[in-house]
Amino acid sequence: MPVTVRIPTPLRQVTKGNAEVHAKGTTVDELVADLERQFPGLRERLVDESGELRRFINIYVNEEDIRFMDGRKTTLKDGDAVSIVPAIAGGR
Amino acid sequence: MVDYQYEALKAVVTRASIAAGPPSMWRYKDLLPIEGDVAVGHHVGFTPLIRAQNLADELGCREIWIKNDSVCHPSWSFKDRVVSVAVTKAREFGFDTVACASTGNLANSVAAHAAEGRLKSYIFIPADLEQGKVLATLVYNPTLVAVHGTYDEVNRLCSEIADKYRWAFVNVNFRPYYSEGSKSYGFEIVEQLGWRPPQHIVVPCAGGSLITKIWKAIKEMKLLGLIDESAPTRMYAAQALGCGPIVTMIKDDTDVLKPVRPNTIAKSLAIGNPADGYYAYRVTKDSGGFGEHATDEEIIEGMLLLARTEGIFTETAGGVTVAATKKLIETGVIPRDESVVICITGNGLKTPDALYERLDAHVRIKPSLSAFDRALADLKNQTS
Numbered sequence: 001m002p003v004t005v006r007i008p009t010p011l012r013q014v015t016k017g018n019a020e021v022h023a024k025g026t027t028v029d030e031l032v033a034d035l036e037r038q039f040p041g042l043r044e045r046l047v048d049e050s051g052e053l054r055r056f057i058n059i060y061v062n063e064e065d066i067r068f069m070d071g072r073k074t075t076l077k078d079g080d081a082v083s084i085v086p087a088i089a090g091g092r
Numbered sequence: 093m094v095d096y097q098y099e100a101l102k103a104v105v106t107r108a109s110i111a112a113g114p115p116s117m118w119r120y121k122d123l124l125p126i127e128g129d130v131a132v133g134h135h136v137g138f139t140p141l142i143r144a145q146n147l148a149d150e151l152g153c154r155e156i157w158i159k160n161d162s163v164c165h166p167s168w169s170f171k172d173r174v175v176s177v178a179v180t181k182a183r184e185f186g187f188d189t190v191a192c193a194s195t196g197n198l199a200n201s202v203a204a205h206a207a208e209g210r211l212k213s214y215i216f217i218p219a220d221l222e223q224g225k226v227l228a229t230l231v232y233n234p235t236l237v238a239v240h241g242t243y244d245e246v247n248r249l250c251s252e253i254a255d256k257y258r259w260a261f262v263n264v265n266f267r268p269y270y271s272e273g274s275k276s277y278g279f280e281i282v283e284q285l286g287w288r289p290p291q292h293i294v295v296p297c298a299g300g301s302l303i304t305k306i307w308k309a310i311k312e313m314k315l316l317g318l319i320d321e322s323a324p325t326r327m328y329a330a331q332a333l334g335c336g337p338i339v340t341m342i343k344d345d346t347d348v349l350k351p352v353r354p355n356t357i358a359k360s361l362a363i364g365n366p367a368d369g370y371y372a373y374r375v376t377k378d379s380g381g382f383g384e385h386a387t388d389e390e391i392i393e394g395m396l397l398l399a400r401t402e403g404i405f406t407e408t409a410g411g412v413t414v415a416a417t418k419k420l421i422e423t424g425v426i427p428r429d430e431s432v433v434i435c436i437t438g439n440g441l442k443t444p445d446a447l448y449e450r451l452d453a454h455v456r457i458k459p460s461l462s463a464f465d466r467a468l469a470d471l472k473n474q475t476s
Contacts, residue, residue: 009255055370058365067351068351086251088251089267
């Protein structure tokens with residue numbers, strides 16, 4: 001059973017309108033790579049050129065912020081639920 | 093994104109036009125993102141700006157002002173400013189339900205304004221919120237959802253709920269409008285100082301939005317020719333040591349925010365992953381300001397200091413701001429001979445829990461004059 005990934009509205013144009021997709025990977029890095037394989041263009045929305053999480057993107061594994069775990073190296077197992085949640089800042 | 097036609101505004105927004113407006117934040121309506129009539133919160137804002145000479149004397153400096161939103165109408169915090177804009181906008185767009193993720197003050201304000209606007213409201217709070225803030229929400233009859241988790245977890249949940257339900261989440265999908273309401277706090281400071289921006293403004297930071305909008309307000313007033321363009325104002329962020337990721341960025345001089353797990357009595361500021369953290373950091377950098385942390389003990393001392401010197405009872409967040417200002421002055425970051433505005437944004441009666449263990453009646457006596465005479469003699473002995 002792969003990992004379930006919840007996709008926020010702004011990124012659903014990349015996931016063909018899907019609010020929830022499935023992907024594989026033993027770490028968040030690998031998961032992001034698999035998401036990119038399935039949905040080209042998604043990776044650059046989530047991480048920068050060096051692979052670091054973008055400033056306004058939060059990723060949660062089973063409701064826990066990966067920055068409180070091992071960041072992009074956080075391990076995943078089958079059945080985990082991953083949420084991608086953009087930070088809603090200011091409004092300039 | 094909210095944008096304004098500043099060139100066109102220059103022709104209609106003048107000191108005189110503002111001064112002729114109502115004694116509320118709506119005297120700045122032309123600079124807020126409202127198209128039609130104001131729907132709720134007609135009396136929000138234009139709170140007192142108080143010359144705090146007793147506090148200034150105590151801290152050994154010349155000029156301190158308190159911008160006192162602990163008496164903002166109707167729910168006793170600056171959140172009324174942002175919520176009245178957001179709820180008016182929700183009505184404009186035809187929403188029948190408003191919602192928010194809140195550390196307390198926002199919950200109070202959304203519930204109050206939703207009641208006034210005859211809208212349904214869903215309020216999401218961390219389950220361990222102070223009872224005063226829970227009651228001051230429930231009284232307006234919203235649907236209150238207490239979530240077992242931190243504010244950051246509540247906020248994450250609300251981002252997902254906002255994706256699914258067609259509700260106006262004031263601080264999620266309505267945030268661009270909501271946050272503009274904070275500008276009125278900055279406009280008022282400058283107008284009430286006689287159209288003179290202060291040299292230093294110390295602002296409590298939770299999500300980090302308020303400090304960015306006070307800064308924006310000053311910039312807009314300069315852009316519109318309402319104030320002297322060359323007058324500098326430095327902005328300072330105040331946070332609790334137990335939840336101070338923005339001040340940590342400032343002190344470490346890094347633009348990368350490291351989220352924290354909050355552990356502080358200043359629950360209204362307990363946001364470990366502030367959405368506007370980066371922008372708050374930028375404002376302090378761009379303005380030449382700085383930031384300061386306050387320990388829980390310093391927060392209590394700050395609340396008591398403001399009450400003792402100025403007769404103003406603020407909540408824990410205000411204690412943070414007073415304590416941070418004191419440290420910024422004592423360490424020489426803010427010069428003693430310059431003007432400082434301290435932003436007091438919430439009311440102490442909502443968070444009495446923080447003081448229960450510290451304060452007690454000085455004297456308990458039977459109702460007799462002799463008992464009082466003895467007690468008074470004892471008191472004098474204790475203090476001599």
